[in-house]
Amino acid sequence: MGHCNYQQLEGTYARVLRSSSFKTKGLILRSGGQELEVVLTKKLRPLLALELQPGDRLRLLTETKKQKTIAINIMKILSPTITDDDRPQSSAPAAPSASPTRPGVILEICRKGTCRKRGSLELVERWQAEADRNPSFVGLECRLTGCLKHCKAGVNVRVGDRVVSHAQTMRLEEITR
Secondary structure: OOOOOEEEEEEEEEEEEEOOOOOEEEEEEEEOOEEEEEEEOOOOOHHHHHOOOOOOEEEEEEEEEOOEEEEEEEEEOOOOOOOOOOOOOOOOOOOOOOOOOOOOOEEEEEOOHHHHHOOHHHHHHHHHHHHHHOHHHOOOEEEEEOOOOOHHHOOOEEEOOEEEOOHHHOOHHHHOO
16 A cells, blocks of 8 residues: 655745746745745646745645655645734835736747747746846746747737737847737
């Protein structure tokens, strides 16, 4: 009979864990001064884009299989509720966020035909590395996708409901506006 090694982990969600083809596989959890790679089941992966943001405190129920830590359940640890009486009094208005992107922004970059020939694979790699380095792009995710139907104007990128063409000539700041 197999032996399951269940464990409860608690820490801070640092960033998305990706495969070599940039598919979301899990998350990096900061806990006890180290970063742990945690693979998520396919059912849990949508939580990363829909409900979780880097910096969130998490409690994970995990199991270890083939030397990999796999999350079975994720709970977000909510901060204590702050009432109006607890807020510091200030006459200055709150400063707007410096981030040009909002958490959960997904750039879908075409990986087919003309777009691939024009460098879409290198582009997704470059942009994701920049997003991971730059705190103003926290939560931004670059994904490869199928044809976006604007082949003659590639490299094409879908940002929300719009398709941006000739993206290989653009900087990440321009594409996320």
